[in-house]
Amino acid sequence: VQLQASGxxxxxxxxxxxxxxxxxxxxxxxxxxxxxxxxxGKEREFxxxxxxxxxxxxxxxxxxxxxxxxxxNRKNTVYLEMNSLKPEDTAVYYCAAGRPILSSLTDKNxxxxxxxxxxxxxxx
Numbered sequence: 001v002q003l004q005a006s007g008x009x010x011x012x013x014x015x016x017x018x019x020x021x022x023x024x025x026x027x028x029x030x031x032x033x034x035x036x037x038x039x040x041g042k043e044r045e046f047x048x049x050x051x052x053x054x055x056x057x058x059x060x061x062x063x064x065x066x067x068x069x070x071x072x073n074r075k076n077t078v079y080l081e082m083n084s085l086k087p088e089d090t091a092v093y094y095c096a097a098g099r100p101i102l103s104s105l106t107d108k109n110x111x112x113x114x115x116x117x118x119x120x121x122x123x124x
Contacts, residue, residue: 001026001113005095008118011085015122019080021095021115028076032098035069035080036108037091037120044094046106050078058105063089085122092117 007019021033034049048069049058057069068081078095094117100110 003115005115005118008120010121016083021078023076029073033078037093039091087124
């Protein structure tokens with residue numbers, strides 16, 4: 001599976017962006033697709049996930065109510081709608097595909113495939 005992340009950019013605090021993760025080369029619906037992010041000097045962290053079998057969604061606490069993950073299996077694409085952006089959301093955002101168990105969604109080691117990352121910069 002190849003993943004292509006896009007949609008990053010520079011936005012002012014309070015603004016919005018929509019990231020896209022387009023997949024090719026595999027059975028998209030069979031994978032959990034998760035967004036991680038990595039800020040300068042920090043570890044890569046879990047942001048949001050669309051679970052494969054149920055399409056349930058999960059979020060880290062800091063983005064709940066502001067970010068929405070959705071998937072379109074016909075287009076093999078997962079989206080991350082980001083609203084009310086804050087400077088602390090600044091990071092490179094990566095999408096990843098895998099089949100982790102539910103309790104391991106946030107563990108980046110459970111994902112087989114990664115996109116190249118897209119930079120989100122939120123100015124204050």
